[in-house]
Amino acid sequence: MNDEEILNKLREVFKEKIIESSIPRKNIVNIVVPKEFYKEVIKFIVENFNIPHIQTITGIDMGNEIQIIAHLGRSITINVRTYIDKNNPQIDTITDIIPGASFYEREVYDLLGVNFIGHPNLKRVILPENWPKGVYPLRKEYKPEHPKPLRGV
Amino acid sequence: MSSFTIPIGPQHPALPEPILLKLEVEGEYVVGVDVDISYMHRGIEKAMEYRNYIQNIYLAERICGICNVAHTVCYTLNVEKLYDKEIPPRAQYLRVIIEELNRIHSHLLWLGVAGHEIGFETLFMYVWRDRERVMDLIETITGNRVNTAYTTIGGVRRDITSDIEYKIRKTMDIVEERTKYYKSVAAAEPTIIARTKDIGILKTIDAINLCAVGPLLRASNVKNDVRADAPYAAHDEVPFNVITYPYCDVFSRILVRVDEIFECINMIRYCLDHLPKGPIRIKLPLKPPKGEAVTRVEAPRGELLHYVLSDGSEKPYRYKVRTPTLANIPSLCRMLTSSGDYIVKIADVPIAYASIDPCLCCTGRVQIVDIEKNKKWIWSWEELKEYSKKEFKKS
Numbered sequence: 001m002n003d004e005e006i007l008n009k010l011r012e013v014f015k016e017k018i019i020e021s022s023i024p025r026k027n028i029v030n031i032v033v034p035k036e037f038y039k040e041v042i043k044f045i046v047e048n049f050n051i052p053h054i055q056t057i058t059g060i061d062m063g064n065e066i067q068i069i070a071h072l073g074r075s076i077t078i079n080v081r082t083y084i085d086k087n088n089p090q091i092d093t094i095t096d097i098i099p100g101a102s103f104y105e106r107e108v109y110d111l112l113g114v115n116f117i118g119h120p121n122l123k124r125v126i127l128p129e130n131w132p133k134g135v136y137p138l139r140k141e142y143k144p145e146h147p148k149p150l151r152g153v
Numbered sequence: 154m155s156s157f158t159i160p161i162g163p164q165h166p167a168l169p170e171p172i173l174l175k176l177e178v179e180g181e182y183v184v185g186v187d188v189d190i191s192y193m194h195r196g197i198e199k200a201m202e203y204r205n206y207i208q209n210i211y212l213a214e215r216i217c218g219i220c221n222v223a224h225t226v227c228y229t230l231n232v233e234k235l236y237d238k239e240i241p242p243r244a245q246y247l248r249v250i251i252e253e254l255n256r257i258h259s260h261l262l263w264l265g266v267a268g269h270e271i272g273f274e275t276l277f278m279y280v281w282r283d284r285e286r287v288m289d290l291i292e293t294i295t296g297n298r299v300n301t302a303y304t305t306i307g308g309v310r311r312d313i314t315s316d317i318e319y320k321i322r323k324t325m326d327i328v329e330e331r332t333k334y335y336k337s338v339a340a341a342e343p344t345i346i347a348r349t350k351d352i353g354i355l356k357t358i359d360a361i362n363l364c365a366v367g368p369l370l371r372a373s374n375v376k377n378d379v380r381a382d383a384p385y386a387a388h389d390e391v392p393f394n395v396i397t398y399p400y401c402d403v404f405s406r407i408l409v410r411v412d413e414i415f416e417c418i419n420m421i422r423y424c425l426d427h428l429p430k431g432p433i434r435i436k437l438p439l440k441p442p443k444g445e446a447v448t449r450v451e452a453p454r455g456e457l458l459h460y461v462l463s464d465g466s467e468k469p470y471r472y473k474v475r476t477p478t479l480a481n482i483p484s485l486c487r488m489l490t491s492s493g494d495y496i497v498k499i500a501d502v503p504i505a506y507a508s509i510d511p512c513l514c515c516t517g518r519v520q521i522v523d524i525e526k527n528k529k530w531i532w533s534w535e536e537l538k539e540y541s542k543k544e545f546k547k548s
Contacts, residue, residue, distance in 0.1 A: 025234070027383055028447065053364050055449065055458050056475035071458065075382035077447055100364025100483050104475070111198075126194045137199055138471075144199060 003029050003076055006049060014041060029078045038068070038082045039092040045072055045080070046097055054094075057104040059112040061086070061139045066112060070094065070101075084114065086139075093119040111138040156184055161502065163192045170511065176489070176502065183497040186489045188482055201472040205439060206232055206306060209469070213459075214300050216474060219262065222255035223452035224459075224474075225304045230385055231459045232306050234446035236437050242429040244308035245387040250321070250424045251294060251303050252386070252450075253417040257328065258287040259453035260410040260417075263510045264335065267407060270504045271348040272542050276338065283331045290324050293317055308434030318425055325418050332418075336411045349403035353488045353505030354495055356401055365484040366477050367455020368413065369509050371397045372405040379451040386450075390427070391420050403508040410510075440467045452477055454510050481509045 001009075007021055007029050018041075020032040033041050045051055055071035065083045068091060072078045084091050093116040095102045105116045106125040113136040116122055127137070136142060156179045163171040171192035177185035197216055201209050213228040214221040226248050233240055261284040268276030288298050294317060295301035295310075303309055313321075339345055355365065360373035370377055378395045380388045396412040398405040443465040449458050455477030464470040488505050491497045497505070 025446075052361055055456065056460075056473070056480075058460050058471075058473045060462060060471045060473075069460075071447060071460075074377060077383075077449070079447065098364065099362055100480070103479055103482055107479075124191065125189075126191055128191050128194070137196060142199075144196065144203075 001049060001076075003027050006076065006078065007031075009048070010041070010045075013044065017041075027076045029076065030081065031079070032081045032083075035068075035082045035084050035091055038070075038080065039094055039097070041080055042070060042072065042094050043097050045078055049078075051076075051078070052098060054098045054101045054104065057101065057108055059108040059114055059138065061112065063140070066114060068108070068114065089114040090117055091115075092117050095119055112136050113139070155179075159499070163189070172511065174489070174502070174506070176499065178499060181498050181500075182491050183489055183499060183502065184491055186486050188486060190479075190482065198472055198474060201469055203468065205467040206441065206469065207439065209472070210305060211300075211302055213474075214302060217452075217476065218299055219259050220255060220452045220454060220457075221300055222252050222303065223450055223457055225302060226252055226386065227448050227450040227452075227457055227459045229304045229306050230450070231446050231448035231461050232441060233437070234448065235441035235444050235461065235463050237442075238307075238435065238437065241308055241432045241435060242387065243312075243431045244304075244433045246391075246424045246428050247309045247313065247433065248304055248386045249388060249391055250313075250421050251291070251301070251309075253420050253424075254287055254291055254294075256453045257414050257417045258284050258291070259510075260414050261287065261332075263410060263453075263507075264339075264407065267349075267403075267504065267507055268345075270507045271345065273342075273344055276335070276345075279331075280335060283328060286324050286328060290321060293320060305434070307437045308432070310434070312433050321421065321425060325421055329415065329418050332411060332414045336408075339407050339411060345407070346404065348504060349407060349508075350400070351402050351404075352501045353403045353497075353508050354401050355484055355488050359487050360401075360484060363483040363487060364480055365455075366480045367451070367453075368406055368409045369455065369481050369484060371395065372409045373401045374399040379449050379456050383449060385448065387424070391423050393420050403504055406508045440465065454478060455480060478509070478511050481511075485509050485511075 003023050007023060010031060011018060011021060017037045018031050018033055022030045024030060051073050053072065053074050055077065058069040060067040064086055066086050066089050068082050068084060070080045072080065091114060093105060095105060103125060105119055106122060108114050109116060109122055110124050110126045156177050159176045159178055160173055161176060162173040173189035175187040176183050197212060201212060204212060210225055210228060214225045216224050261280050265277040265280035268280065291301060292298045294313060295303040355369065355373050357373045357375060360370050360375060365373065374397050376395050376397050381395050393416045396409050396416065398408050441463050443463055445462045447458065447460050449456055457477055458475040460473040461469050462471040485506065489497055489502060
């Protein structure tokens with residue numbers, strides 16, 4: 001299946017559940033869905049297009065909300081995008097559909113504080129053990145300290 | 154039988170990079186594993202948001218010292234997508250040449266390390282000597298051995314002359330001949346076969362479901378390569394074969410990597426033969442337009458992904474990197490867990506771990522905790538390796 005066929009099929013099945021969709025470049029399909037349908041859409045893509053591969057999950061702090069992008073596919077990249085509230089960042093896990101997504105979800109949980117509901121082992125993975133709780137380095141309000149010079153104290 | 158936990162790392166295993174493997178063992182058999190990779194977080198994604206696009210080239214290549222070219226190529230291709238400008242074909246070909254040279258050196262390095270892990274030191278010495286020829290070649294082309302910053306936004310920094318072209322061809326002939334010899338050693342030497350055959354099994358179905366990438370996936374008999382599936386740079390014009398082997402074990406991974414070296418050599422020769430004329434670089438403004446881009450390249454360890462979101466300023470709003478080792482960690486956990494008639498012994502952990510070609514950053518000690526007796530003692534990596542060799546001799 002090529003990129004256009006995939007997009008048409010998705011539009012046909014999910015209709016108004018897809019807020020926005022486009023093909024910005026060859027072999028890249030972008031779709032935006034509300035967070036309620038995020039898991040359903042990914043399940044459909046995995047089962048119907050025979051794409052059991054997730055490239056990664058990107059989390060972006062957009063100010064008032066956090067954008068989650070799941071990059072799926074081997075030859076064609078399908079970016080399934082959704083927005084979640086920054087004050088209550090929660091979204092369904094997709095680990096039960098794609099087991100390989102486990103570490104990517106833990107990474108987003110660690111660096112942006114997004115809670116993946118239903119994840120079997122949602123633990124810290126990237127940051128060190130003594131990192132303070134509730135501080136998420138990839139959120140925009142976190143400003144890294146400049147390292148102080150060792151000499152001249 | 155009651156189980157207890159053996160932590161391996163963080164200051165050590167296989168390669169000098171910090172990872173903590175908490176092995177749950179029943180007697181000699183590993184029945185579960187928990188991985189902690191938190192020792193190398195340097196905050197590069199955050200640091201990139203504070204630097205401009207040119208400065209980030211140098212930061213991107215420092216993500217990994219061994220596959221630095223894969224990172225710069227991925228970074229520059231990714232940022233160039235924001236500008237939507239045509240890059241000179243000569244630059245794209247030169248990128249392929251330097252990328253494949255990088256892959257040859259990385260695979261040779263891994264082959265040496267694999268020999269070292271199984272106690273085959275001669276192979277380690279031989280292979281690393283020949284890897285040095287490739288490193289010298291990289292230095293001739295780029296001016297530096299490791300962090301080369303050869304590719305830049307809009308093209309590459311240096312052109313190759315006919316003198317350098319001659320050197321590349323000559324070195325490729327020597328490396329090809331030596332690699333043929335290593336292949337005959339790897340495929341026939343009883344020590345290698347005994348230590349790698351049926352060790353670290355990752356079945357095809359597991360490799361697909363756990364989203365494995367790169368040589369690990371190809372050694373589990375899945376024909377997958379970003380260079381073939383979604384070509385970038387000049388890869389759509391340079392022919393090559395995707396190497397797969399069906400044995401799904403460490404032996405299979407050795408063969409895949411060795412065969413890939415031959416493919417790399419042929420690709421470099423093809424690029425030299427068909428090198429287009431013209432400029433090697435176009436100038437692009439410092440501030441790219443608003444937009445976003447995702448790029449994947451085939452790094453020596455597998456699929457590497459870079460994502461950029463630009464807000465029109467001279468610094469990226471968000472930059473995301475997913476390295477191949479992170480993608481292969483779920484597969485590593487599966488490989489190190491006994492299930493059914495598939496048994497993993499503690500002595501097989503180092504080579505199984507090394508077989509994914511991990512790139513985190515590790516050195517020195519293994520702490521063994523006996524929960525029942527509440528005793529602790531520390532093993533150095535050398536002691537663990539000796540123990541592994543002793544266990545192997547027994548069987």
